[in-house]
Amino acid sequence: MKVHLITHGCKANQYDTETFRQELEARGAQIVDEPEEADACVVNTCTVTHQADRTARKDIRSAKRANPDLQIVVAGCSAAQRTEDYVQMPEVADVVEGHDQIEVADQIAPESPYLDTHEEPVGAELLDEHKPRTRGWLKIQDGCDRNCAFCATKLARGDSRSRDPDDIVDEAKRLSRSHCELVFTGIHIGHYGRDLSPRGEPQEHTLSTLTERLLDEVPDVRFRLGSIEATEIDDRMINLLEHSGGRLVPHLHVPMQSGSNSVLRDMRRWHTREDYRDRMREIARRLPYLGLGADVMVGFPGETEEDFAQTRELVEQLPFTYLHVFPFSAREGTAAADMEEDRVSPEIKGKRSRDLRELAMKKGERYRERRVGQAAEIVVENEDYGMTEDYLRVELTGDPDQRLGDLMYAPLEMEDSDLIARI
Numbered sequence: 001m002k003v004h005l006i007t008h009g010c011k012a013n014q015y016d017t018e019t020f021r022q023e024l025e026a027r028g029a030q031i032v033d034e035p036e037e038a039d040a041c042v043v044n045t046c047t048v049t050h051q052a053d054r055t056a057r058k059d060i061r062s063a064k065r066a067n068p069d070l071q072i073v074v075a076g077c078s079a080a081q082r083t084e085d086y087v088q089m090p091e092v093a094d095v096v097e098g099h100d101q102i103e104v105a106d107q108i109a110p111e112s113p114y115l116d117t118h119e120e121p122v123g124a125e126l127l128d129e130h131k132p133r134t135r136g137w138l139k140i141q142d143g144c145d146r147n148c149a150f151c152a153t154k155l156a157r158g159d160s161r162s163r164d165p166d167d168i169v170d171e172a173k174r175l176s177r178s179h180c181e182l183v184f185t186g187i188h189i190g191h192y193g194r195d196l197s198p199r200g201e202p203q204e205h206t207l208s209t210l211t212e213r214l215l216d217e218v219p220d221v222r223f224r225l226g227s228i229e230a231t232e233i234d235d236r237m238i239n240l241l242e243h244s245g246g247r248l249v250p251h252l253h254v255p256m257q258s259g260s261n262s263v264l265r266d267m268r269r270w271h272t273r274e275d276y277r278d279r280m281r282e283i284a285r286r287l288p289y290l291g292l293g294a295d296v297m298v299g300f301p302g303e304t305e306e307d308f309a310q311t312r313e314l315v316e317q318l319p320f321t322y323l324h325v326f327p328f329s330a331r332e333g334t335a336a337a338d339m340e341e342d343r344v345s346p347e348i349k350g351k352r353s354r355d356l357r358e359l360a361m362k363k364g365e366r367y368r369e370r371r372v373g374q375a376a377e378i379v380v381e382n383e384d385y386g387m388t389e390d391y392l393r394v395e396l397t398g399d400p401d402q403r404l405g406d407l408m409y410a411p412l413e414m415e416d417s418d419l420i421a422r423i
């Protein structure tokens with residue numbers, strides 16, 4: 001059985017696809033790069049925007065066009081949220097509501113000879129490696145306990161569930177044999193550990209205690225936090241960022257969503273612009289350099305020119321090196337989907353998005369210029385590009401024998417506004 005895997009969306013989905021791959025390979029399947037070569041295809045979907053749902057439908061249709069005999073299984077967040085839509089598609093053979101690798105594999109390889117000789121279901125609870133072997137994802141939790149008004153991911157993934165810290169450390173040790181960088185992955189990693197202590201008792205495990213343990217017990221890799229909320233970066237974590245000697249890399253992706261307190265309130269966010277600003281300034285002050293990114297949503301219902309100006313001002317004030325700007329799109333089942341009044345027109349959303357993206361690009365350019373001449377620690381991602389500790393993509397020139405996934409050190413140079421590293 002040959003299987004082609006398609007993944008949309010965030011790192012958590014990419015991690016989940018790796019669990020599909022590992023489970024399918026354990027049952028004897030071979031993973032192939034093209035739908036034309038495959039007997040079956042798994043599309044692991046995302047539902048963060050309308051565009052994400054559209055992309056899923058488009059990829060399903062084009063895979064089937066490329067290979068009319070393909071058995072297509074749709075899984076992931078959009079499949080959980082919009083199950084009926086996919087069931088109705090003639091191209092789709094099966095729908096798995098969510099990310100269970102056993103359910104996905106059962107649709108494709110239920111008659112595995114491996115299964116016949118084992119009473120327990122096959123499949124590793126722990127991942128051994130990701131493909132390609134560059135940076136690896138280390139999933140620490142799933143789900144989220146918040147209720148942001150715009151978020152369909154929470155609806156698709158449910159409440160926060162933390163993985164056992166011993167399992168995470170074991171998995172990190174296995175992954176460290178193939179990867180020199182591991183990225184913490186989850187839907188809301190700042191909630192790590194809340195569900196591991198009984199209610200009412202002090203929280204024994206937190207993201208910071210887990211990070212300390214990983215830094216201690218898994219020596220040969222560097223770690224990256226991935227997306228984390230400003231109010232959930234505690235002092236202990238800032239100390240680790242400052243004093244781990246680069247093993248916890250100086251890069252944070254911190255959802256901001258809006259710089260207007262009234263929009264943040266309508267979004268049901270729990271923090272103010274001041275909370276966000278003060279935390280980011282404190283972190284930037286403590287680190288010699290920092291890759292800092294954020295998600296910003298424009299055109300949330302009721303967002304006025306003044307609200308947007310406050311968002312723009314906050315972006316200007318903080319040392320962002322990149323932004324992910326999303327125009328608001330109403331997601332079925334969310335609180336914001338019912339906010340019919342004060343909808344912002346598509347033209348205004350487009351204008352605000354362009355404005356912020358331009359601003360973010362200029363800030364990113366300025367940051368890259370500042371890094372020229374300084375050393376960087378780069379993971380080789382392919383023969384042309386690598387990723388620095390502060391999340392800059394750099395062009396690699398020189399030694400063609402550099403191996404995928406190697407960690408290399410080089411000063412950064414600039415050529416035609418591109419960062420390059422000679423190896």
Ligand code: SF4
Binds near residue numbers: 145147
């Ligand atoms: S914090 Fe808000 S946006 Fe983030 S996953 Fe939870 S509900 Fe969604």
